[in-house]
Every structure is written in C-alpha cells, then in structure tokens.
C-alpha cells in the first residue's frame with residue numbers, strides 16, 4: 054500500500070475505508086471487513102458521529118476490540134458538526150460530539166477529527182478553544198475539515214493553532230466539479246462555474262490532503278457508476294484501462310483519483326471485504342496522462 058506524508062509528517066495510506074454504511078452489519082461481519090482492510094494496507098478508517106445514528110462507531114469499536122493491539126495499528130478519524138436541522142461548530146457541540154464518538158468507539162483518543170460541513174455561524178475562536186481542549190486532553194491528535202472552500206479554511210486558521218491536515222470533499226470520475234472549473238477558467242459554459250473556490254489548487258499549495266468521498270457514486274448518492282448500464286462509454290474505458298494494468302474497472306476508478314498531483318486519499322464506502330482487497334490494488338498503479346484524460350472524457354466531460 055502506497056503511503057503519503059500528510060502535513061505535519063503524519064504517515065497515511067492512500068486508501069481509506071469509510072464506515073458510513075456499516076451500521077446494520079453484525080460485529081463479526083465488520084471485524085472481517087476491518088481485517089481484510091488492514092491486510093490490504095488500508096489502515097485508515099473514516100467515521101462521523103452521525104453515521105447510522107452512532108451505530109457505525111459502536112459496531113466498529115466492538116469489532117476492533119476483537120483483535121488485541123489492533124487499535125494502536127490503525128488510524129481512526131471521525132467528524133462532528135452536523136446536527137438535525139443545523140450545522141454546529143460551537144465549542145460545546147464539538148466537545149460533546151467527540152466525547153460521544155469516543156464512548157461509542159470504546160476508545161480513548163481519535164487520531165483525526167474533521168469538521169463535517171461548514172457552519173456559517175462558526176466563530177473561529179470557539180473552534181480553536183475546542184481543538185485546544187481536545188488536543189491537551191489527548192482526545193484528538195490531528196485535525197482537519199470537510200466540504201470547505203479555501204476562504205473557510207483561511208478563516209479557521211486565523212484562530213486554530215493546530216495544522217488542518219485534511220479536507221474531505223466529494224470527488225470521482227463522475228463528480229468532477231473541482232477539476233472542471235480549473236479547465237474552464239474564463240469561459241461562460243456551465244462547467245466554468247466554480248462551486249468550490251479553487252479548493253484543489255489551494256490544497257496543493259498548502260499541502261492539505263484531499264480525502265475523496267463517494268468515489269464510486271454519480272450525483273449525490275444516486276448509485277454506483279461502475280458496471281452501471283447508464284454509462285457504457287465510461288465502463289468500456291474503465292475495463293480497457295484495467296486490462297492494460299491488470300486491475301479491475303473498480304480499481305481504475307480509484308487509480309484515476311490517485312493520479313491527481315494533490316496529496317490524495319480515496320475514501321471507499323464498500324461493505325465488502327473482497328472489494329476492499331480488489332480496489333486496494335489501485336494504490337500500486339499510476340495511470341498515464343492519456344488514460345486519465347480518456348476516462349475524464351468517457352465520463353461525459355468536455356474540454357474547452
């Protein structure tokens with residue numbers, strides 16, 4: 054498994070297992086999934102306080118406990134800040150959320166905490182106070198954000214002392230807004246609309262690691278695109294590029310993300326051990342420039 058150095062020197066694998074969809078699985082099934090991930094080098098796990106209403110963290114914590122010493126060998130990340138009907142980056146909510154996550158996980162620290170989705174009522178000083186308290190208490194080692202644009206990160210940095218190592222953002226070969234805007238600078242066509250404030254080059258400039266969420270979904274959770282008859286051209290290209298490298302079409306979709314020169318991790322949402330083993334092979338492959346552009350175009354994108 055290929056690793057990268059996140060800012061601050063934290064060593065992380067380029068493939069992460071996201072745990073949003075594990076809440077209804079049995080502890081033994083989650084344990085088998087976690088074992089397959091760790092054996093494949095996928096030692097980084099992504100959670101949020103809200104996944105499965107807290108059940109994802111609970112079942113994951115119980116699964117990890119089955120293997121003595123496993124907790125210290127893995128990186129556990131969780132997220133906070135989404136509440137019913139609002140986003141909440143208040144000091145009280147951040148502290149309470151982390152305590153809740155730790156309790157459900159049955160762990161005494163998180164390796165990484167991300168702020169889940171921007172709260173426009175955020176006071177940077179409050180976030181800073183919460184991060185200081187969590188860091189000093191040994192409850193959270195590293196921090197980052199999710200779904201934020203560069204100005205939101207800069208605003209946080211006016212108060213927060215700890216480096217913001219990660220920004221978790223939606224990206225896949227079928228969800229390319231962050232690259233489309235870059236291709237279409239100074240154009241008037243729909244892909245020129247910059248929804249993200251230039252976050253990709255910002256992360257590259259600042260050494261922030263992008264964690265691509267929903268790497269296999271088209272739209273907003275509309276379904277997987279690999280093997281989907283709605284996208285014959287893309288699937289043909291994924292298959293052919295896969296054959297050239299001896300990996301599956303699914304693995305090619307992750308290799309496409311990992312080809313971007315920003316520090317990149319792919320956050321898989323699969324619940325299947327077999328798929329984790331298969332997709333992990335993407336980490337050892339570097340697509341050519343021709344292959345990367347072929348897949349981008351086959352997904353229905355156009356270049357100006």
Ligand SMILES: NC(=O)c1ccc[n+]([C@@H]2O[C@H](COP(=O)([O-])OP(=O)(O)OC[C@H]3O[C@@H](n4cnc5c(N)ncnc54)[C@H](OP(=O)(O)O)[C@@H]3O)[C@@H](O)[C@H]2O)c1
Pocket residue numbers: 070071072073074099100169199200221222265266267268269270274277279280303320321322323324325328
């Ligand atoms: N920061 C945020 O706002 C945010 C938002 C959403 C998600 N996330 C994180 O990102 C993670 C991934 O999100 P996601 O679950 O939407 O990701 P995904 O990997 O794009 O989708 C996974 C789903 O696709 C299915 N699937 C079908 N065919 C597949 C194939 N060929 N390859 C891979 N998967 C296939 C999987 O089914 P099987 O289980 O049967 O394999 C699973 O249900 C989440 O677990 C969470 O940690 C973060």
